Amino acid sequence: MGLPHPSVEQLDLATILGVLGDPTRLGIIAYLARDEGTPLACGGFLDLGSKTNLSYHLAKLREAGVTRTEVAGTSRLISLRRDDLDRRFPGLLDSILASARHLPAHAGLEAR
Amino acid sequence: MGLPHPSVEQLDLATILGVLGDPTRLGIIAYLARDEGTPLACGGFLDLGSKTNLSYHLAKLREAGVTRTEVAGTSRLISLRRDDLDRRFPGLLDSILASARHLPAHAGLEAR
DNA sequence: TCCTTAGTTCAAATATCATTGAACAATTGA
DNA sequence: TCAATTGTTCAATGATATTTGAACTAAGGA
Numbered sequence: 001m002g003l004p005h006p007s008v009e010q011l012d013l014a015t016i017l018g019v020l021g022d023p024t025r026l027g028i029i030a031y032l033a034r035d036e037g038t039p040l041a042c043g044g045f046l047d048l049g050s051k052t053n054l055s056y057h058l059a060k061l062r063e064a065g066v067t068r069t070e071v072a073g074t075s076r077l078i079s080l081r082r083d084d085l086d087r088r089f090p091g092l093l094d095s096i097l098a099s100a101r102h103l104p105a106h107a108g109l110e111a112r
Numbered sequence: 113m114g115l116p117h118p119s120v121e122q123l124d125l126a127t128i129l130g131v132l133g134d135p136t137r138l139g140i141i142a143y144l145a146r147d148e149g150t151p152l153a154c155g156g157f158l159d160l161g162s163k164t165n166l167s168y169h170l171a172k173l174r175e176a177g178v179t180r181t182e183v184a185g186t187s188r189l190i191s192l193r194r195d196d197l198d199r200r201f202p203g204l205l206d207s208i209l210a211s212a213r214h215l216p217a218h219a220g221l222e223a224r
Numbered sequence: 225t226c227c228t229t230a231g232t233t234c235a236a237a238t239a240t241c242a243t244t245g246a247a248c249a250a251t252t253g254a
Numbered sequence: 255t256c257a258a259t260t261g262t263t264c265a266a267t268g269a270t271a272t273t274t275g276a277a278c279t280a281a282g283g284a
Contacts, residue, residue: 013138013208013211013212014133014134014138016133017130017133017138018129018130018133018134019133020126020129021126021128021129021130021131021132021133022130022271022272023126026125026129042230042231043229043230043231049273050273050275051230051231051232052231052232052233052273052274052275053272053274054231055231055232056271056272056273057272058231060271073230073281074229074230074231074279074281074282075229075231075281076230076231076232088211089207089210090207090210090211091203091206091207091210092207092208092211094203094207095202095204095206095207096125096129096204098201098202098203099125099200099201099202100125134241134242136242153260154260154261155260161243162243162244163260163262164243164244164261164262164263165242165243165244167261167262167263168241168242168243169242171262172241185250185259185260186250186251186259187251187259187260188261188262226283226284227283227284228281228282228283228284229280229281229283230279230280230281230282231278231279231280233277234275234276234277235274235276236273236274237272237273237274238272238274239270239272240270240271240272241268241269241270241271242267242268242269242270243267243268243269244265244266244267245265246263246264246265247263247265248261248264249260249261249262250259250260250262251258251259251260251261252257252259252260253256253258253259254255254256254257
């Protein structure tokens, strides 16, 4: 049984910007953007916060329509809603990801 | 005596996105983008909120580095920090403004 | 069946945000 | 000087947001 996701028409710019205005959540989408082909399980973000806290932030991202969450056994596979976001807000995701690339948090990621 | 503004190096992506994740503030920058050549006084935003409330939101935008506020007599002239934002976060402002253009709030503006 | 793994939900505590009206300050024009 | 115009500051209020640990659920494997 899938989790609730907003439709493309329901995507709201203020909501999306508000949700992305947080270092943890920017970190999450930076991780996801590293290889958009492979969805990540929640555990993949564990160095960004506690399990409970990540559950909270990942729900925010999903509810805002930034990410898609698929249930796979006991795991949740998280991916960026790239197509939907690009259709609704062209260029927005890319400019945010490019800007996030210069973030200290992401500089850390680069070193892995 | 000028008001405090963050330097270009101090511009923070999460802070900027957070500040723009609000309908009133998105409305303000949409107004400003209508004619970037002419700064607007606070009074120009009065249909977006009360005087007091606008003072609050305009301070948020200035403190995040989104807008510049120049003192001119009893007025404050507000403008977008287009150059600084483009230098630090290329394409970000434009994609947000383009996305904001499809907002209901901005549809109202179009009719003026 | 029993245990482990992977996440969620809940309640509580704290912090931050948004909005308002009243009072205030500074500039300008009569 | 007086009064009007433009905004800011303050205090109070109510609404959201963030974080935590404990308890919980659901799926998989031994």
